[in-house]
Structures are given as structure tokens and as C-alpha cells.
Amino acid sequence: MMNRLHMQVWPDGVPETVTWPxxxxxxxxxxxxxxxxxxxxxxxxxxxxxxxxxxxxxxxxxxxxxxxxxxxxxxxxxxxxxxxxxxxxxxxxxxxxxxxxxxxxxxxxxxxxxxxxxxxxxxxxxxxxxxxxxxxxxxxxxxxxxxxxxxxxxxxxxxxxxxxxxxxxxxxxxxxxxxxxxxxxxxxxxxxxxxxxxxxxxxxxxxxxxxxxxxxxxxxxxxxxxxxxxxxxxxxxxxxxxxxxxxxxxxxxxxxxxxxxxxxxxxxxxxxxxxxxWNRDVAATLIARHRVTRWRSISTMAIDLVNSPGAGQYDLSSLTAIGGGGAAMPEAVAKKLHDLTGLDYIEGYGLSETMAASHINPVTAPRRQCLGIPVFDVDSRVVNPDTLEELPQGEVGEIVTHGPQVFLGYWQRPDETERSFFELDGKRFFRTGDLGYIDPQGYFYMVDRVKRMINASGFKVWPAEVEALMHHHPDIAEACIIGTHDPRRGETVKAVVVPQDTARDRLTEQGVIDWCRSEMAAYKCPTMVEFTDALPKSGSGKVLWRELQERESRAKGAA
Missing domain, CATH: 3.40.50.980 (Rossmann fold)
Known part of the structure; x- marks a missing residue:
């Protein structure tokens, strides 16, 4: 049955449906x-x-x-x-x-x-x-x-x-x-x-x-x-x-x-x-010069902007709406953005298969590090990725979506198209491959991709959660979490970290590990930290965690 929990937080003044052109x-x-x-x-x-x-x-x-x-x-x-x-x-x-x-x-x-x-x-x-x-x-x-x-x-x-x-x-x-x-x-x-x-x-x-x-x-x-x-x-x-x-x-x-x-x-x-x-100083100059009102970005751009030594001098007063998607906005960065602009960063969620957003946070009640709620005419649910049975509110499973913006299929790949869809309650749902859950108000939260999970001594570690927590460290600009082989635990957590420019000389591996131990459950904490000048990113700015994971796996295999 269609999830309608989110209607309790539907944004004021926004119609429940739209007459599409x-x-x-x-x-x-x-x-x-x-x-x-x-x-x-x-x-x-x-x-x-x-x-x-x-x-x-x-x-x-x-x-x-x-x-x-x-x-x-x-x-x-x-x-x-x-x-x-x-x-x-x-x-x-x-x-x-x-x-x-x-x-x-x-x-x-x-x-x-x-x-x-x-x-x-x-x-x-x-x-x-x-x-x-x-x-x-x-x-x-x-x-x-x-x-x-x-x-x-x-x-x-x-x-x-x-x-x-x-x-x-x-x-x-x-x-x-x-x-x-x-x-x-x-x-x-x-x-x-x-x-x-x-x-x-x-x-x-x-x-x-x-x-x-x-x-x-x-x-x-x-x-x-x-x-x-x-x-x-x-x-x-x-x-x-x-x-x-x-x-x-x-x-x-x-x-x-x-x-x-x-x-x-x-x-x-x-x-x-x-x-x-992208250039943070040029972006800030253009916002001030042209009195830009709307800025859609991804978290890596926002992180770069708030980490600028001159961020406090930027004139961002013309902005009336900021937001984006691609990756969850770390809580600490969202707060810095709010301090700079007075605005909430409105996060959304979508894929190439949904031509951008299928979920957006309500402008009147946004949540941080949250995908948002299903938008106009979208029926989105969480299912068991193995059985495709719908799961109760609060349980983690695969996010699936039915809506008018869902793509027609993969070009010249009928078999892959068929594998990506299934029927539930008479509707054709697209399997996103993302793991998440629905909270009591109907907000969707992503835990991670279906295949991106670290199993450390039987404990499941979701890298996105650890990354978000590490962004609270004042000396860390960016972090990517990957799994690495451990002879005792089978797999353990490794952090690839970009230090803040001002902290490159003082940030140490043990210091990061000790900080993490004070901030999160022990099984989630990185046991190894690698420092780097920059994380690999796609043309759209997403961190290429698989590239780091594959490099680590090759290195461990060779060893």
C-alpha cells in the first residue's frame, strides 16, 4: 500500500499533485x-x-x-x-x-x-x-x-x-x-x-x-x-x-x-x-555581483566553500534558496552554511534513472543528512533486497520508486531493464540499489549503497554514517571510508582523509583514531588512517569511493 506517512510534513502552499505539461x-x-x-x-x-x-x-x-x-x-x-x-x-x-x-x-x-x-x-x-x-x-x-x-x-x-x-x-x-x-x-x-x-x-x-x-x-x-x-x-x-x-x-x-x-x-x-x-572564490564573487538567489550544489562544493579562510568575508546575502544532492550533507558543514547564509541546505535524492529528484526535503521542515520525502505523485517504499517484500517503517532495506519521472528503461538493454523493475501492488517499481529506511514522519534516510558495507567481526558498518561523523572533526576537510583486510576481524575500517590546510602539520593517524573513539561506537572507528591531498571525484563531484576501495583491495591482495 502506498506510503503516505510523509503527507503529515508536506510543505505548506505546495499542491499534492501537479498537472504535468x-x-x-x-x-x-x-x-x-x-x-x-x-x-x-x-x-x-x-x-x-x-x-x-x-x-x-x-x-x-x-x-x-x-x-x-x-x-x-x-x-x-x-x-x-x-x-x-x-x-x-x-x-x-x-x-x-x-x-x-x-x-x-x-x-x-x-x-x-x-x-x-x-x-x-x-x-x-x-x-x-x-x-x-x-x-x-x-x-x-x-x-x-x-x-x-x-x-x-x-x-x-x-x-x-x-x-x-x-x-x-x-x-x-x-x-x-x-x-x-x-x-x-x-x-x-x-x-x-x-x-x-x-x-x-x-x-x-x-x-x-x-x-x-x-x-x-x-x-x-x-x-x-x-x-x-x-x-x-x-x-x-x-x-x-x-x-x-x-x-x-x-x-x-x-x-x-x-x-x-x-x-x-x-x-x-x-x-x-x-x-x-568550480572555484569557491569565483562562485562567491558571482553570487555577490549578480545577486544570485538560488544555488544548487553538492556537498563537496559546500565543504570547499565553508572551509575557505575567507568564507566569513563572502557576501552571500542575496541567496534565498540553497540545496542539492548527490551525497548527504554533513551536519557540521550544514551548520556552517547556515551560519554564513541563514538558510537551511535543502537536500534531495534522485538518480539518472529518475532524472534528478524523486525525494526532496520539505522547505518548511527540512532535515539534515536526509533524502527528504517523496515528491509529487511518487510512491516510494523500502523492501527486502532479496525477497522484494515491503518492510515495516524503520527497517533498513532497498529503496524502490514508482513515479512519473522514472525512466523508460536502459537503452538497448532489455534484460537489464527487466532486472531493474518489479511489480508491487500492481505498480512498476524501480530498484534504486540504495539502502535506507523511513522514519515515523515519512522522511527517507539512506544508509548506503546495497553493496557498500563493511563487516567487521559480524558488526555491519555503513561508511556514509562514519564519514558524516568524521566531518565534525575540526581538522578534517573530507573523509572517505573503505574496508580493508584484517586477520582477526576479517575486515576493518580504514579512513582516507584530506586534512584542513591549516592542520596538515599537526593531524596524525593516532589523533584521528582517538577522536573517532570518543565520538562513535568502537566497531565503527577507523583502525587505519591514510592522509591525502584530495579524494578522487567524478565529473559531477561525487567521491569515487569504489576507486579507493579497489586500490586498497589490490594492495592487500599483493601483500
Missing amino acids: QGTLYDNLSNTAAKHGNRPALIYHGATLTYAQLDEQVQALAGYLQQKLEVDRGDRVLLYMQNSPQFVIGYYAILRADAVVVPINPMSRHAELEHLARDTGASVALAGQELLQHIAPIVDEGLISHVIAATYPDYAAPGRDIPLPGDLEALDAQEATGPGVIRWAAALESGARPAPHRAGADDLAVIPYSSGTTGQPKGCMHSHFTVNVTAWGGVAWNLSDETDVSLAVLPLFHVTGMQACMNGPIIVGGAIVLMTR
């Missing part, structure tokens, strides 16, 4: 351009594109894709670039051309690109100029025929006082050359006009790839409707309008950034301040 994602942009054409849409290093200009460039690029490159309805097009005006233009141009966006992590390299090109059958890519060297071999192999190259500085103001990060400032469009390469400006200036927009709500719109635990990444098939559900749902949950200014620093290729920082603001006609790469 039946149009396309491009229709959102078209409608906003008609209504708010003169309002700023994209702000990038001192330059601004209005909604009318954005829509004009989207249509010009869509025309080129259709008329010159023969992109047809339902064709997949790779979108391989960092946050930039061209990413937004490219995303909506692909949709305007009735095609399907395949967003790619800009950190992807040859083998990954080859897999995506083969798997999707795409023949056209839009790519950042700095990434041409990585996609060129895919062209040489005949997998991709054309690449439209985006030169980010072309959309920045000539007299900008904030330079583009790293080597991006020196990019020159004249150097964007090679087999199959088309310069961005040439595509827009071709004069090609798109055919009438024929896609509908049920057509495929976006195929984000989910990394998974094993094997090659899998494409998550999303229609215009499923993407619209979380985009429209997000602005309904935390009301937004055309006066809002959003800081788009989350990677737009990732579903959270895509929805919260791009698709949502475009629905309401708000301004989007784009950051190509």
Missing part, C-alpha cells in the same frame, strides 16, 4: 522567449544573452543540424562540453531538431567516447574545442562524421575581469580544425532554418548514462515528459519565478545540474549565471 522541453524555451524575450537568460564572464537571443541561436543551430548534417527525428546527438552558453544552446538545439541529447561527462576519454558512440549510434557531436583531441580518434574510426566545436571565450565579454579557468582562456576558434570539425559560428551563420517542431511529450529527449557498479555505463531513456516532470516539479516545490538568478556551477551534463540549474530556470524565465568549473 504535455509539450516538449523546447516548448518551455519557446514559451519563455515569447513571454520574457528581453530578460537575461545566460550570464557568462561579463556577457549576457537574452531569452530572445538564446532562442534565435537555438533555432539557427537546429536548422544546421537538420538541413546540413541530416539529423532526423529520434537521432542521438552527443553533447560533450563543459558548462557554457554553448552547452545550453546545443542542448535545446538538439531537442528543437527533434533529436535526442546524449550528455557526456567532459572528463570522458577515448574508450568511454567510443562506447557511447557505438552504443547510441550517434553520427554527430557538439564538443568543446578543448576536447577535440579526445573525440578526434572517434571521427578517425568512422564512428562520428561531424563535430561542431564550441570555443567558450567567444561567448565571454572582451573586457572580462574574471578570466575563464585554466587553459580555456587561450582557446581560439581559428584553431578548431580537423576532419569533420565545424566551427560553432559557421554553423550558426549558415542561414539554415529548422523544419516545424514535430517531437511530442512521449518522444525520447535525453539519454544520460548511469555509471553503475560494474560493466559499461548504461543509457537511461527519458522522454520529454519524464524530464519535464522533475524540471516543473522542482520549480513548484521551491517556488521560483522570472526574478530569480541561479548559479549554474553543477555540471550541466549531470541530471541534477541539468534540471535545477538549466531546465528549471528556463521554465520560469530566470537568469542563469554560468560557471565552467
